Amino acid sequence: MERQRIINVANDAAYTNLPPNQIVPILADKGIYLGSESTFYRILKAHKLLNHRQRSKPCQKVKKPKALVATGPNQIYTWDITYLPTTVKGLFFYLYMVMDVFSRKVVGWQVHDNESSALAADLMTDICKREDIKRGQVVLHSDNGSPMKGATMLATLQELGIMPSLSRPSVSNDNPYSESLFRTLKYRPEYPEKAFLNIATSRRWVDDFVCWYNNEHRHSGIKFVTPAQRHTGRDIEILAQRTRLYHAAKARHPERWSGNIKNLEPVGSVYLNPEKGKANSKEVEAA
Known part of the structure; x- marks a missing residue:
């Protein structure tokens, strides 16, 4: 049963400290698709498995100077x-x-x-x-x-x-x-x-x-690839492979998808302290 497989993966030692938005892309890079991030969140929440998966506190908004x-x-x-x-x-x-x-x-x-x-x-x-x-x-x-x-x-x-x-x-x-x-x-x-x-x-x-x-760290600000993959340009093929995997998963079970697959285009230009309305303010805050 897919629900149990998701629970088993989330409780595996390799993933127990990771949130769903880290687990799903790691599995995708191994050619495995069990469900979307929202599906993971929903199932883990129902089983009270979302609490304290990371040692972290809520991020704070950043005041930004010239970019x-x-x-x-x-x-x-x-x-x-x-x-x-x-x-x-x-x-x-x-x-x-x-x-x-x-x-x-x-x-x-x-x-x-x-x-x-x-x-x-x-x-x-x-x-x-x-x-x-x-x-x-x-x-x-x-x-x-x-x-x-x-x-x-x-x-x-x-x-x-x-x-x-x-x-x-x-x-x-x-x-x-x-x-x-x-x-x-x-x-x-x-x-x-x-x-x-x-x-x-x-x-x-x-x-x-x-x-x-x-x-190893799948970084939220760069579409959950690793910094080394992004630095060498390997993120382009990795994200393309994920796109193919998600399209195939949607084709197998279209009833499970309410819309298009997520945008997996590589992140473009990156701003340091972007001015208001200038692009990737969310990525600035995430590590």
């Missing part, structure tokens, strides 16, 4: 630093993380025991080498923290040919992609409840998170 737009990967990066708790009260490790706005891929990260403009500059230099970034290719957006606008960082960006973009003073949500990424990171079930034992432990944990996020 930047990316039409492909390696055009706009956003970065920030977040605190990681240690076993010593008041002391933290500092996670530096850079994301590609178009693909949502984490293109670089480091963990250190201090905040430093020089460390941030080293990270950007490493990313540019690895991603083969040319002068004038990338805009780097961040908030107004000291490491972001320190002399060493700004000089390095100028040398690399990267244009800096800073959030407005005293406006904390001008950098929504990085904020959303850190929110996803800190609500992972594996995130330590109290503290990281040492800096080596924190680095191993972040390395595992980035591997999962880039290569």
Whole structure:
């Protein structure tokens, strides 16, 4: 019975922490169609299986300044630093993380025991080498923290040919992609409840998170493909395959479909802090 199959899949260890809008595309990429997201939600709700499937809180709307737009990967990066708790009260490790706005891929990260403009500059230099970034290719957006606008960082960006973009003073949500990424990171079930034992432990944990996020996480802002798939352009064929699968499922049981299949066209241009009425405000909020 399909209802029971849906319940069994939702309770499987591989999916127990995922909502239906993550489960359905993962199954689709395996050539399996059990039902739509709404069918999953309806069945799980009826069996009281929707509560606390993720460690998360409701997302908040983001106030948006002037927009930047990316039409492909390696055009706009956003970065920030977040605190990681240690076993010593008041002391933290500092996670530096850079994301590609178009693909949502984490293109670089480091963990250190201090905040430093020089460390941030080293990270950007490493990313540019690895991603083969040319002068004038990338805009780097961040908030107004000291490491972001320190002399060493700004000089390095100028040398690399990267244009800096800073959030407005005293406006904390001008950098929504990085904020959303850190929110996803800190609500992972594996995130330590109290503290990281040492800096080596924190680095191993972040390395595992980035591997999962880039290569396994179906991102709601990019039609539930992974950031790595989007970054390399593989999302186009993956979404086309899902479209064929859903059309076939509808052809087999048209009585189960009230309208057309969902729009699975790849996401086009992506805005950083889009102006009102300028496109993908929903995708900005999601990680």
